[in-house]
Amino acid sequence: MKIVITGATGHLGQQIVNQVAQRVNATEITLGVHTPAKAAQFSEQGMHVLPLDYRNQDSITSVLQAADVAIYVPSKSHDSFSRVTEFENVIGAAEKAAVGHLIVMGFIADQVNNPFDLSAFYGYVPRRLAGTDLSYTILRNALYADPLVPYLPELIERHNVIYPLGDASLSFISLAESAAAFAQVAVTPALWTQNMYTLTQERSYTMPALAQVLSDVSGQSIGYAPVTLKQFGEMYNEGNEGHMLASMYAGGAQGLLATVTDDFRKIMGRPAQTLPDFLVAELARQA
Incomplete structure (x- = not known):
């Protein structure tokens, strides 16, 4: 089996590589990366590392050539137009x-009425794939739980969660759990019969509830303001990410951003790790 992973040096990409490597031999893994030197540790493990330029369809094609499974992790651009252009190159390639089967990273903020700057891209992905003859699976991530850890000292100092959410709630998934699901889908053809999965923990959190979780795990009083x-x-x-x-x-x-499903359980045979855990x-781990 030849498994190709793009964006392999990013936060999610690196964890997907590590998870796939637990399931197949390293020599079966090919990584497409913008800067091959950043993937030296993977090359040393026996993986094939190739340069990939999302702006050049020929570059992508050479990396994806004859892949049984290709996992596409988008680049970190801040506007939908750039990502749609990139995605068109990936589709053509x-x-x-x-490619035998294409796995694409999605996000729950893909609704037609969502004001998120990148919702147009995430909404475009399933519609565009549906118009192709490709075999594909989209894995929609909830919000990553990981940034809450380095953010916690600031929230403790502020004594409050400050997200402008009102009474709405947020659902989460960790990078590690998302990566495990990507890898499991990649090596399990039986899971390909479903075109889309949404990766979340099994409950969402209002901001007062999130503040209570953060208070409990930190031992500090955190409210919601x-x-x-x-x-x-x-x-x-x-980095001009504010808007x-x-x-x-x-x-x-x-x-x-409150979607909750049991899709992670369907893929992994167990529930996703809870946010408090x-x-x-x-x-x-960081102590």
Whole structure:
């Protein structure tokens, strides 16, 4: 089996590589990366590392050539137009390279009425794939739980969760759990009969409930005092990401980031790790 993974040096991509490597021999894994030097540790394990430029369809085609399974993790661009252009190159390359099965990362903020800056891209993905002859699976992630860990000291200092969500709730999944699901789908053809899975923990959290979880795991009192969307965007505009983040929580305030499913259980045969258990384990690991 030849499994190709793109975006293999990113946060999710690296964990997908590690999970796939637990299921197949390293020599069966090919990685398409923008900077091969950053994947040296994978090359040393026997994986094939090839340069990949999402802007060049021929570059993608050469990496995907004759792949039994290809896992596409999008680049970290902040607008839908760039990602749709990139995705069109991936689709064309997958067709030319005769990819057996394409696995694509999605996100729950893909609704037609979602103001999130990237919702157009995530909504485009299933519609575009449905119009191809490719065999494919989309894995829609909930919000990653991981950023809550480095964010916790700031929330303790503020004594409050400040997400502008109002009464709405958020659902989460950890990077590790998402990666495990990607790898399991990649090596389990029986799971390919379902075109889309949504990876979440088995409950969502209102902001007071999230504040209580963070209080419990930290031993500090954390409440809920939301800022405005404008304030949030200005506060977290590092790398010009402020508007994108604020637009995501604008969708969240409409209840569009609260999706909960048991799809992770269907894939892995067990429930996803709960948010409190994840946070406790991560804080202990970093202590």
